[in-house]
Amino acid sequence: MGDDPVLYQIRVSGHLGPTLLTAFPVFVPQQQGAETVLTGLLPDAAALYGVLAKIEALGLDLLEVRKVRPRHQQDPRST
Amino acid sequence: MIDTSDAMSASRTPGTARPGLIDRHDLLAALDRAAERKVTVISAPAGSGKTSLLRTWAERAGQDHRIAFMSVRPGQQDAQMFWLTLLAAVRSASGADQGTEPPPATPGFNARAMVDKVLSEVGATGEPFVLIIDDLHELAFPEATEQLTELLTDLPPQAHAIVGTRRDLPLRLHQLRLAGELAEIRAGQLRFSEDETRELLASAGIALPGHVAALLHQRTEGWAAGLRLAALSLAAHPDPERFIAEFSGSDRTVAEYLMAEMLERQPPEVQGLLLRTSLLDRVNSELADLLTDGTGSERILLDLEDANAFVVSLDPGRTWFRYHRMFSDLLRLELRRTLPGDIPELHRLAAHWLAEHGQAADAIGHLQAAGDWAEAGRLLTDHALSLTLDGRAGTVAVLLRSFPAAAGKDSPGLALVHAIADLDQVRLDQADAHLQVASSYAATTPPGRQHRLRIALASLGLMLMRLRGNFEGVFEQAGALLAPATGQSSADVALGSDLRAVALLNLGVTEAWSLRLADSERHLLEGAAVARRIGRPYLEVACLAHLGFASTIHSFALARQRCEEAIALAARYGWGADPVTAPALAALANALIWTGQFDRGEHWLDRARRATRADGEPGIRLLVCLTSALLQAARGDHHQALEEFAAARQMQALMVGEHALTSRVTAWTMATHARLGMVNQARAALAAIEDRQAAVGEIRNAAAAIRLAEQDPAAARRELQPVLDGTAPVHSYLTRVEAHLLDALACRDLGDERTSREAMERALSLAEADRLVLPFAMTGAWELLGALPSQGTSRAALVADILDAIRGNATARPARGLAEELSASELRVLRYLPTNLTRPEIAAELSVSANTVSTHIRRIYAKLGAADRSSAVQRGRELRLLSAVAPERRTITESR
Numbered sequence: 001m002g003d004d005p006v007l008y009q010i011r012v013s014g015h016l017g018p019t020l021l022t023a024f025p026v027f028v029p030q031q032q033g034a035e036t037v038l039t040g041l042l043p044d045a046a047a048l049y050g051v052l053a054k055i056e057a058l059g060l061d062l063l064e065v066r067k068v069r070p071r072h073q074q075d076p077r078s079t
Numbered sequence: 080m081i082d083t084s085d086a087m088s089a090s091r092t093p094g095t096a097r098p099g100l101i102d103r104h105d106l107l108a109a110l111d112r113a114a115e116r117k118v119t120v121i122s123a124p125a126g127s128g129k130t131s132l133l134r135t136w137a138e139r140a141g142q143d144h145r146i147a148f149m150s151v152r153p154g155q156q157d158a159q160m161f162w163l164t165l166l167a168a169v170r171s172a173s174g175a176d177q178g179t180e181p182p183p184a185t186p187g188f189n190a191r192a193m194v195d196k197v198l199s200e201v202g203a204t205g206e207p208f209v210l211i212i213d214d215l216h217e218l219a220f221p222e223a224t225e226q227l228t229e230l231l232t233d234l235p236p237q238a239h240a241i242v243g244t245r246r247d248l249p250l251r252l253h254q255l256r257l258a259g260e261l262a263e264i265r266a267g268q269l270r271f272s273e274d275e276t277r278e279l280l281a282s283a284g285i286a287l288p289g290h291v292a293a294l295l296h297q298r299t300e301g302w303a304a305g306l307r308l309a310a311l312s313l314a315a316h317p318d319p320e321r322f323i324a325e326f327s328g329s330d331r332t333v334a335e336y337l338m339a340e341m342l343e344r345q346p347p348e349v350q351g352l353l354l355r356t357s358l359l360d361r362v363n364s365e366l367a368d369l370l371t372d373g374t375g376s377e378r379i380l381l382d383l384e385d386a387n388a389f390v391v392s393l394d395p396g397r398t399w400f401r402y403h404r405m406f407s408d409l410l411r412l413e414l415r416r417t418l419p420g421d422i423p424e425l426h427r428l429a430a431h432w433l434a435e436h437g438q439a440a441d442a443i444g445h446l447q448a449a450g451d452w453a454e455a456g457r458l459l460t461d462h463a464l465s466l467t468l469d470g471r472a473g474t475v476a477v478l479l480r481s482f483p484a485a486a487g488k489d490s491p492g493l494a495l496v497h498a499i500a501d502l503d504q505v506r507l508d509q510a511d512a513h514l515q516v517a518s519s520y521a522a523t524t525p526p527g528r529q530h531r532l533r534i535a536l537a538s539l540g541l542m543l544m545r546l547r548g549n550f551e552g553v554f555e556q557a558g559a560l561l562a563p564a565t566g567q568s569s570a571d572v573a574l575g576s577d578l579r580a581v582a583l584l585n586l587g588v589t590e591a592w593s594l595r596l597a598d599s600e601r602h603l604l605e606g607a608a609v610a611r612r613i614g615r616p617y618l619e620v621a622c623l624a625h626l627g628f629a630s631t632i633h634s635f636a637l638a639r640q641r642c643e644e645a646i647a648l649a650a651r652y653g654w655g656a657d658p659v660t661a662p663a664l665a666a667l668a669n670a671l672i673w674t675g676q677f678d679r680g681e682h683w684l685d686r687a688r689r690a691t692r693a694d695g696e697p698g699i700r701l702l703v704c705l706t707s708a709l710l711q712a713a714r715g716d717h718h719q720a721l722e723e724f725a726a727a728r729q730m731q732a733l734m735v736g737e738h739a740l741t742s743r744v745t746a747w748t749m750a751t752h753a754r755l756g757m758v759n760q761a762r763a764a765l766a767a768i769e770d771r772q773a774a775v776g777e778i779r780n781a782a783a784a785i786r787l788a789e790q791d792p793a794a795a796r797r798e799l800q801p802v803l804d805g806t807a808p809v810h811s812y813l814t815r816v817e818a819h820l821l822d823a824l825a826c827r828d829l830g831d832e833r834t835s836r837e838a839m840e841r842a843l844s845l846a847e848a849d850r851l852v853l854p855f856a857m858t859g860a861w862e863l864l865g866a867l868p869s870q871g872t873s874r875a876a877l878v879a880d881i882l883d884a885i886r887g888n889a890t891a892r893p894a895r896g897l898a899e900e901l902s903a904s905e906l907r908v909l910r911y912l913p914t915n916l917t918r919p920e921i922a923a924e925l926s927v928s929a930n931t932v933s934t935h936i937r938r939i940y941a942k943l944g945a946a947d948r949s950s951a952v953q954r955g956r957e958l959r960l961l962s963a964v965a966p967e968r969r970t971i972t973e974s975r
Contacts, residue, residue, distance in 0.1 A: 019339065056245065
């Protein structure tokens with residue numbers, strides 16, 4: 001694990017309108033069916049937990065959190 | 080200042096039906112059942128309806144239970160604020176707040192004592208009691224989990240707790256769970272059923288066919304917040320069915336959709352108010368008018384609450400309101416989306432209003448949000464000390480952390496804030512570094528703030544030096560600090576008073592440890608007066624606690640009295656075991672031991688030890704060790720005494736300057752070695768003392784003790800000569816008493832009985848005013864008392880006291896029984912007979928008439944078969960009717 005920013009995808013129930021999206025400026029939203037996927041780069045885990053706290057505070061229904069591994073970079077230390 | 084608005088008054092008008100709120104019978108019944116267990120945790124996400132449930136339940140249960148209800152402030156970083164608010168709610172529910180003051184905040188905070196206090200207040204009524212704490216997840220201080228766990232696992236019988244939280248908390252409640260005393264209510268149970276949905280709509284006056292209501296229920300999944308928002312929009316909607324159909328057909332998240340709908344239906348002035356005030360933690364009509372640049376806010380807020388639109392009033396007078404957290408979060412986002420340019424100005428307006436109304440911490444937060452770092456820094460600099468003294472060091476730390484790294488250059492005052500935080504946590508080296516940084520900026524500070532900065536630097540520097548025991552440094556700074564200042568703004572005066580009280584305290588303490596007792600007394604008294612005037616009881620107690628030791632310049636009796644007063648004052652605020660009281664406890668123990676009351680002294684010494692922090696001020700710990708050593712020596716435990724003297728020397732090593740009691744520690748260490756026959760060690764220590772110090776009276780006495788141990792009484796007398804003729808400096812007259820006693824021993828060893836007796840008489844004469852017993856015990860000269868001719872009444876009493884105290888641990892002597900027992904009042908009078916008080920004085924002490932006292936004394940003489948006072952006293956001792964305790968002049972109220 002290095003200190004490079006990490007790409008996360010967060011899936012929530014429902015479509016996020018313009019108001020809610022102002023809470024996630026770092027993310028790009030994509031509507032998939034009745035769900036929304038937010039994709040964005042975060043510096044580290046602490047930032048992720050900050051985002052999750054916002055999701056909790058706004059009463060959103062969290063479906064999935066995924067860390068996206070870049071395909072071209074293989075970490076030689078990865079297990 | 081505690082936020083009592085966080086504690087709902089237990090007597091909100093019951094049965095006030097609010098539109099859109101239904102009686103959820105099944106859920107309330109479930110909570111009834113759950114609440115039979117000790118602890119119920121309601122854990123469900125935002126908007127699930129926890130708070131409504133808790134409030135409704137509390138109103139109903141308030142019929143048969145005492146209920147204390149509080150909500151945790153968002154982001155509560157100050158443990159003490161939370162606990163004081165909880166305590167206030169408990170006191171309000173138990174009725175204890177009638178007639179007694181609430182405990183004020185203190186700079187230091189003893190969580191264990193506070194938890195105990197809350198628990199004991201809960202249990203004090205003996206009636207069924209329920210603690211309800213909502214928004215528990217908002218606790219943001221370290222050790223919140225431990226403290227809460229302690230509270231919940233130690234609830235007294237008849238007491239229950241119900242807590243609401245948005246997420247599962249790491250509370251360690253396994254014990255409760257294993258014992259079947261833990262109940263949980265989760266989101267699933269809080270969801271509205273279809274029936275309840277229909278009821279909700281009906282009670283809001285919304286007529287809908289069954290299948291439409293079912294659609295709404297399905298779309299919101301029974302989520303309480305969603306249903307409430309829907310009801311608000313539906314209430315006056317022209318086509319409710321269509322509304323629900325569209326809502327159902329949308330994929331938007333429930334909260335955002337319904338919020339937007341609800342907002343749209345509001346008149347523009349309501350929309351504006353909601354959006355603009357959403358960035359406040361709490362809102363009142365003044366603030367709302369200010370931020371909306373309007374005048375009708377009061378009406379709007381009241382109407383919103385009446386309509387159950389997520390606005391809740393915090394006080395019975397309905398002047399302060401708070402929005403539901405999720406609601407205000409959404410509003411804030413909408414504000415950011417629609418009026419982004421207005422936001423900094425709104426924060427600024429709020430900040431200025433809050434600052435003017437004494438809410439500096441909140442004001443600073445808003446200035447930071449507006450990006451006004453310089454002004455935020457200045458405000459924090461001005462208020463950091465006050466906040467810290469109010470026990471809000473946690474808040475100060477968080478505010479400090481929120482400044483960007485570069486802000487330090489624009490705001491040199493921040494270095495001062497860091498120093499205050501360091502001093503609060505006793506990080507002395509860091510405090511020193513920060514003070515240096517702050518003072519290097521002094522020259523570039525604008526002239527209007529220079530005075531303030533200088534005073535702050537001097538006062539904090541003084542505190543630092545005192546904590547390090549650098550006495551000379553303290554005296555250097557003090558002069559500049561205490562010169563009265565003129566032409567100050569009100570901010571200067573407020574800050575100035577805090578700083579002045581703190582400075583006087585630190586100066587007074589340092590003077591006490593340097594044995595400048597008259598100056599110490601003066602400054603501590605002034606410090607206490609300033610503290611009382613500005614309403615800082617903690618500082619007042621701190622000054623008075625040290626006053627006891629300073630008062631030994633007058634007499635041990637006065638010292639005792641002042642110690643007892645300080646302890647009583649501390650106890651009134653619940654600080655009986657707090658470190659602030661330790662100096663008084665130690666000085667009281669010291670005074671009692673000097674006057675021969677070894678058992679009572681030991682009791683107070685134990686309390687002093689327990690009240691002293693392990694990392695606390697060396698000066699106090701030195702006094703505690705020294706007093707302990709004296710007690711051991713008096714009881715003949717010389718080896719123990721040596722250990723305690725050694726501990727006292729270790730305390731000295733932690734101080735930069737020399738503590739005034741150190742030379743006595745050194746002297747008595749040598750004398751004790753001599754008494755134990757470790758003469759070589761004593762001699763070596765004496766040789767190591769440089770000549771100037773060796774001329775001091777205390778050291779001369781030690782040298783004499785060594786000579787006596789070496790069987791050279793003539794040399795001992797020579798050592799004592801300068802002390803006896805007054806040419807050797809002494810720290811107090813106690814040294815002279817000791818010198819006379821040593822001289823008496825030396826003369827006896829030389830076979831000069833007459834001179835020996837004369838020396839004893841002189842010692843007794845000096846010892847009489849304070850009724851000193853200790854020197855007689857420590858030197859062993861009490862053995863010579865028997866050889867003295869019979870004394871006058873008062874002297875005889877002192878001699879008897881000395882012998883009694885020394886023999887206090889001896890085996891009990893057989894008591895010849897009394898034909899007739901003495902009554903309680905007669906015993907009380909008997910205990911005064913060994914003193915030199917006259918009958919009228921005894922009457923005054925006991926608050927009875929002089930005639931009453933005379934009558935008692937007549938009866939006492941008769942029952943004891945005594946002809947006069949001294950034989951009555953002697954007979955009383957033989958019969959063990961007199962404890963080793965002298966009568967107290969004052970009773971001490973000890974804290975619970």
